[in-house]
Amino acid sequence: MARILTIIVSYNFEPWIHKCLPSLLDSSYPTDILVVDNNSGDNTTQIIKETFPTVRLIESSENLGFGKANNIGLDIVLKEKYDYAFLVNQDAWLDRDCIANLVKINTDNIGIISPIHYDGTETTLDHGFAVYTKQARTEDSYRICSFVNAAFWFIPNPVIRKVGGFAPIFFHYGEDKDYANRINYYGLNIVLAEEARAYHDRQQRKTDRKAFLKSEFVYHLTEYCNINYTFVKAFTMAVLASLKKMCSSLLKGHTFEAKSYFSIAFRLLVKTSAVYRTRQANKKAFNKIF
Structure with a gap:
């Protein structure tokens, strides 16, 4: 058994x-x-x-x-x-x-x-x-x-x-x-x-704007760490994609969202060295992150 x-x-x-x-x-x-x-x-x-x-x-x-x-x-x-x-x-x-x-x-x-x-x-x-x-x-x-x-x-x-x-x-x-x-x-x-x-048991949970923007940051961070991408592609899918959403929000007059996406892009840039180390560790077979 x-x-x-x-x-x-x-x-x-x-x-x-x-x-x-x-x-x-x-x-x-x-x-x-x-x-x-x-x-x-x-x-x-x-x-x-x-x-x-x-x-x-x-x-x-x-x-x-x-x-x-x-x-x-x-x-x-x-x-x-x-x-x-x-x-x-x-x-x-x-x-x-x-x-x-x-x-x-x-x-x-x-x-x-x-x-x-x-x-x-x-x-x-x-x-x-x-x-x-x-x-x-x-x-x-x-x-x-x-x-x-x-x-x-x-x-x-x-x-x-x-x-x-x-x-x-x-x-x-x-x-x-x-x-x-x-x-x-x-x-x-x-x-x-x-x-x-x-x-x-999570059917009662509701998503507000703050939670949505938090999930956006997490999503782009997972894209940045995604080892199925080259680092250049990961950067594009994470940092540049956030800046693209910022520009789109500005064009639509959504100032708060634009500022939020700029903040996301900045936070991702700050994490670049940590992201690089994570990607390197995750590419090593039989690695342990404990």
């Missing part, structure tokens, strides 16, 4: 803890569970210690962000020779047979296996997941995607050894897109396990 370590990065986990952890403990296919807590301000760690004593808990003294905290778990997967890492968001839970259906998938040329994401109603596909998988292609009876968000990523041990961990240049958001780009760079696929169901 394959050994699986489920990794949950928590930050104020209370609203979902009594759905997320029991769903894993009740899984028809067993998994060890690790929670890496990012210095929660609520009772997350106390609840885990008192109510879920079999859950392994690592308490960070600071908020490490999503990628760095997950890297702690990925390092344990390698050191303790687990067969798979299963990354699960804190605002999520699983169908009882989800893991059993994930582990059935043949891992040849596969980097990431994803269940089908439903929202918190458990009846409707998660909106983001539906968008990401709309252009999926069918190959060898699997649906293959260029990207699926990391709410539920089932990753074989050899893939972690080859591709590495999340790039620390990303604090929260963007790290999963960057990792998916690296999966593609190494000739691996992201596939959907059609019979595996999981639930992501």
Whole structure:
């Protein structure tokens, strides 16, 4: 039987803890569970210690962000020779047979296996997941995607050894897109396990202008770090593309947006040396970013 370590990065986990952890403990296919807590301000760690004593808990003294905290778990997967890492968001839970259906998938040329994401109603596909998988292609009876968000990523041990961990240049958001780009760079696929169901409780979230501009910065940073591009193309897709959007916004009289895109381009330029180091590290097979 394959050994699986489920990794949950928590930050104020209370609203979902009594759905997320029991769903894993009740899984028809067993998994060890690790929670890496990012210095929660609520009772997350106390609840885990008192109510879920079999859950392994690592308490960070600071908020490490999503990628760095997950890297702690990925390092344990390698050191303790687990067969798979299963990354699960804190605002999520699983169908009882989800893991059993994930582990059935043949891992040849596969980097990431994803269940089908439903929202918190458990009846409707998660909106983001539906968008990401709309252009999926069918190959060898699997649906293959260029990207699926990391709410539920089932990753074989050899893939972690080859591709590495999340790039620390990303604090929260963007790290999963960057990792998916690296999966593609190494000739691996992201596939959907059609019979595996999981639930992501984020349907109530709303996006305002501030959140949109933050996502724009993250998007362009992932383009800058994309090792499937030459550095010149990456610069064009990130910095120059931001300046192009700035000019377009100015022509439309959208002064606030124009200033925001100028700020994005400037912030990207400031990060150029860090981006270069990230690209170099990500191009080295069997690298580790822990």
